[in-house]
Amino acid sequence: MLMGVTPRTRRLLFTVLKAGVSLALLAYLFSRIDVARLWQLARSASIPWLASALALYYLMIGVSAWRWGVLLDAQGLHFPLRQLTSSFFVATFFNNFLPSNIGGDVIRIADTAPAAGSRTRAATVVLIDRGMGLLGLVLIAAIGATLTARFHPVDLGPVSPPLLWLGFAVATVLAAPALLTPDAFTRLLQPLRVFHAEWIDLRLARLTDSLTRFRETPAALATCFAGAIVVQAVLVAFYLAIARSMRIPVGFAELALVVPISFIVQMLPVSMNGFGVREATFAFYFSRFGLPLESGILVSFVGAAVIMVFSLSGGAVYLARLRAGAGVPVST
DSSP states (O other), X not given: OOTTOOHHHHHHHHHHHHHHHHHHHHHHHHTTSOHHHHHHHHHTOOHHHHHHXXXXXXXXXXXXXXXHHXXXXXXXXXXXXXXXXXXXXXXXXXXXXXXXXXXXXXXXHHXXXXXXXXXXXXXXXXXXXXXXXXXXXXXXXXXXXXXXXXXXXXXXXXXXXXXXHHHHHHHHHHHHHHHHOHHHHHHXXXXXXXXXXXXXXXXXXXXXXXXXXXXXXXXXXXXXXXXXXHHHHHHXXXXXXXXXXXXXXXXXXXXXXXXXXXXXXXXXXXXXXXXXXXXXXXXXXHHHTTOOHHHHHXXXXXXXXXXXXXXXXXXXXXXXXXXXXXXXXXXX
């Protein structure tokens, strides 16, 4: 259907399509709520609780940067935590103000590739970090769903506790070969040599070496996974503080289900930075908990607003880089 269309035009069309999906979902949600009530709840938000939420998000960034540093150390790459935190600030800015959430990963890879001597090694670290984060996300969702089903019995819809536990088990099994048998895993990628044998061979060799280093440092992987669980728990606490700021009666266990599911849904490339699908997810589950749609939409919106305000600090860090003439370092 898009044959003959330039890549730039194709990207523009997909961006317009995703924006249309977000706007359509938001229009549908707003058509079903009392906007005056929504505004009244927003105006009553407690500033101390919002400040607490902001502090929790800062803590999440710090733990995320530390976790990234643990993986870099396993590769023999040592960075000050302050430098990694600064890079995470910039990555968060790009994640929130670009149409996709991979822009931040590009920043992180570019910031560490010169010291790594290879984009492939830097990218492998970021991908392992992302994978650990996803496992932590599904684990927290499974725990949240289990606790919610036990202490607050409601119909959780299609995403049940057994399904989440199964997803966690399957994801763990699929990830294991890359870390336990790097040589066998990279051999599965050999068919890619048909595109450019010499270039692919070099990248696969670097990938194998990086994965082998991770296999030899299981403590680093375990520490990173523990950090991923902490990150997800802090994000749940962040949204709990947002809810508390508007006196919305939802608990940690319920949000431990809703927040991870909303992040998983946002990974689907069907909306503009998750807008619409995130609010729909919150509204769906809040209604299942016997809360009005307005409360779910509001927690989602205010949470996104606080994150975007926080992300502006990453933009300031990036501008400071440009003024210093550093820009974004890129390895050759």
